[in-house]
Amino acid sequence: MRIRVQGQRPLNGTYQPAGNANAAMALLAAAFLTDEPVTLHNVPRTSAVEVMLSAAAGLGVELNWQEPTALTLRAAQISRRSLTLTDTNGLVSMMLVLAPILARRQYVRIEIDYPLNRIRTHLEALRDLGQDVTATPSAIECKAVNWDRREIILTQTSVTATSMVMMLACALGKETIVYNAACEPHVQALAHLLCDMGAHIEGSGSNVLRIISPPTLSGAEATIFPDHIEAASLAGIIALSGGRGEITGVGRGEMQMIVKTYRQLGIHLDVDDRVIYVPRHEKIMLSERDEDQDLAVETSPWPAFPSDLVAIATVIATQARGTSLIHEKLFNNRLLFIDKLKAMGAQIVLCDPHRAIVVGPTPLHGIYMDTPDVRAGLGMVAAALIAQGESIIDNAQVIERTFAGVLTRLKALNAEIVLE
Numbered sequence: 001m002r003i004r005v006q007g008q009r010p011l012n013g014t015y016q017p018a019g020n021a022n023a024a025m026a027l028l029a030a031a032f033l034t035d036e037p038v039t040l041h042n043v044p045r046t047s048a049v050e051v052m053l054s055a056a057a058g059l060g061v062e063l064n065w066q067e068p069t070a071l072t073l074r075a076a077q078i079s080r081r082s083l084t085l086t087d088t089n090g091l092v093s094m095m096l097v098l099a100p101i102l103a104r105r106q107y108v109r110i111e112i113d114y115p116l117n118r119i120r121t122h123l124e125a126l127r128d129l130g131q132d133v134t135a136t137p138s139a140i141e142c143k144a145v146n147w148d149r150r151e152i153i154l155t156q157t158s159v160t161a162t163s164m165v166m167m168l169a170c171a172l173g174k175e176t177i178v179y180n181a182a183c184e185p186h187v188q189a190l191a192h193l194l195c196d197m198g199a200h201i202e203g204s205g206s207n208v209l210r211i212i213s214p215p216t217l218s219g220a221e222a223t224i225f226p227d228h229i230e231a232a233s234l235a236g237i238i239a240l241s242g243g244r245g246e247i248t249g250v251g252r253g254e255m256q257m258i259v260k261t262y263r264q265l266g267i268h269l270d271v272d273d274r275v276i277y278v279p280r281h282e283k284i285m286l287s288e289r290d291e292d293q294d295l296a297v298e299t300s301p302w303p304a305f306p307s308d309l310v311a312i313a314t315v316i317a318t319q320a321r322g323t324s325l326i327h328e329k330l331f332n333n334r335l336l337f338i339d340k341l342k343a344m345g346a347q348i349v350l351c352d353p354h355r356a357i358v359v360g361p362t363p364l365h366g367i368y369m370d371t372p373d374v375r376a377g378l379g380m381v382a383a384a385l386i387a388q389g390e391s392i393i394d395n396a397q398v399i400e401r402t403f404a405g406v407l408t409r410l411k412a413l414n415a416e417i418v419l420e
Contacts, residue, residue, distance in 0.1 A: 001397040003407065005384035006416035007366055010243035013413045017231045017249060018404045019044040019069065019224035023186035025093050026163045027193050027222060028052050031073040032061060032100035033171055034197060036219030039072040043224060044404040047397065051089045055097060058087055075100070082109040090114060092160060095122055098142065099164050102131070103171030106144040113138075121156040125165050128152040129173070146172050153179040157207065157301040163190050169211040170199040178209040184302040185228060185254055196220035228254035229308045230403050231276060232262075233378045236312045238278045238413070239267045240319055240386045245413065247276040261305045263287065264295055265313065266320040284361070286322035296325040299334075310334050311379025317358035318346040319386065326356045337376035340369050344387055366391035374398045378406070385415055 019042040028049070031038035043049065045068075057063060060079030064072045078101055088094035090113045101108040116123070116135055123140070126133045129150055132143035150173060154161055162182040167190075169176035181187070183205050191204035198214030226249035238245045251273040252259070259269050266284035270277040286295055297317070299307040307330045317324045318341060328334045332353045342348050344367050347359040366389035369380055377399035384391035396419075399406060411417050 002392060002394050002420040003396045004418040004420065005366070005381065005391045005393065007364075007385055007387035007389060007391065009241065009385070009414055009416055011238045011241040011385070011410070011413040011415055012243040012245055014246045014248060015231075015234050015238075015409060015413060017226040017234070017247065018046075018406070020186050020189070020227040021046045021049055021402050021404065022093075022159065022184075023189040023224050024049050025052055026096055026186060026190040027224065028056065028073070029096035029100055029163075030167055030190060030193055030197070032056065032059070032075040032078065032097070033103055033167060034217040034219060035074070035076050037072050037074045038197075038219050039070065039221040041070045041221075041223040042226075043069050043071050044227070045069075046404040047401040048091055048093060049404070051091055051094065052097070055083060055087045055094065059101070075104070078104040081105045081107050083111065085111045085113055088112075092118055095119060095160055096164055096167075098140075099167035099171070102142055102144050103168065107142070109139055109141045111139045121154055121158045122161045122164060124155055125152060125161050129165065129168060129176075131168075144172055147174070147176075149173070149175045151177040151179070154181060156180075157182045159184055159187055162187055162209075166190060166194060166201070166209065166211060170194050170197075170213045170217060173211070173213055175213075176209075176211045178211070179207070181207050181209045182301065183207055185225065189222070189225065193220055193222045196222065226250050227403065228258075229306065230378075230406060231255075232258045232309055233312050233382070234410075235269055235276050235278050236262065236267060236316055237378075237382045237385060237410075239269075239281045239284070240316060240382060242280065243278075243414070244280040245278050247278070249274060250276060257303055257305050258309065261297055261313065262316070265297065265316045265324065267316060284316070284320045286320050286324060295322070296327050298327040299329050301330070307331060307334055308375055311337055311376040312382055314338065314341065314348075314356065314358060315379050315382045315386075318348070318360045318362055318364065318383075320360045323357065323359050326358060328354050333373070334375060337373060337379060340367070340380060341383060343367050344383055363388060365389055368392045368394070370394040374401050378403065381407075381410070
């Protein structure tokens with residue numbers, strides 16, 4: 001999909017983010033753990049979720065849509081013990097399905113086409129839980145082993161690895177302690193669903209989890225909360241455009257560190273329990289407080305500033321008066337989009353794969369951009385919306401992998417976006 005974006009149009013109005021796609025992926029996988037019905041509301045129809053739903057159907061899971069975003073799943077049986085590349089579409093997040101297949105069928109095989117080091121944390125966690133794991137460059141095989149009590153520590157605070165371990169602990173173990181666990185809102189959502197299904201989980205929202213499994217997991221019902229990353233991205237985009245608006249469904253609980261970081265970058269938001277208010281910004285200036293001199297925006301695991309917002313933060317920095325350092329601590333390739341911003345006129349020095357110095361404000365102009373990274377996609381849209389002239393973004397379908405319908409909702413705020 002190609003989109004044409006006309007820049008420098010103020011965005012105004014009320015915006016409702018879609019359901020959190022990361023939470024949806026985990027909750028859908030958890031529904032396969034039981035043979036009883038599980039109903040999920042506010043399911044986002046992202047491309048990644050569609051891959052999960054297609055795989056579910058292939059495993060024999062019954063899918064019953066009550067309305068566009070309400071789905072009841074019943075995995076009366078899991079008919080297969082393997083997933084091909086066609087089933088997973090090469091998504092690392094499909095490792096989540098390993099847990100229910102292994103728990104229900106005692107064996108699983110998943111084909112992969114990415115380096116094993118991308119799932120090193122996941123494989124180590126499986127082995128630490130006593131599972132019989134064989135990993136090759138093309139596939140992972142695992143045989144189930146039950147346990148009474150295990151304590152493990154994750155080598156990285158991986159959301160997918162934490163979610164996979166939580167599900168396995170509820171099905172194969174009796175008591176499991178997990179250290180260095182991820183604690184993002186979507187991990188907490190999975191913990192809440194598993195508790196509703198009968199598990200006992202202590203420490204949700206912290207990096208230490210204690211999981212007590214029930215005799216059996218039952219059916220349950222849950223509502224997927226709006227995506228806080230989409231909400232924070234739109235708050236930045238509206239402010240940069242010179243407009244004003246409200247973003248509903250997300251509040252201070254998910255936005256605390258994001259609001260602090262945005263304020264340092266010169267964007268001021270008013271946030272209550274369930275609404276983000278974006279006032280009109282006549283100008284954007286980095287914080288002038290003495291302690292904020294030599295400002296560094298640093299990404300870290302939740303509840304710190306999330307890596308998924310590094311692209312938006314960098315775009316904001318290009319429009320803020322002053323010099324800032326963007327420090328992406330978690331991933332090696334999250335700053336690759338900077339070349340596109342430089343081509344648009346931004347003054348950025350890429351120091352290394354993790355750090356960039358941004359000097360602002362600099363006017364941006366429209367360019368052709370191909371293949372935006374799935375995490376940087378909304379950042380590229382933000383840059384295009386504030387640039388002078390027209391920008392063309394090719395392969396823009398990757399944006400919909402994580403943010404379902406975001407381009408249509410942007411158009412409702414007065415964004416001039418043409419889908420081709």
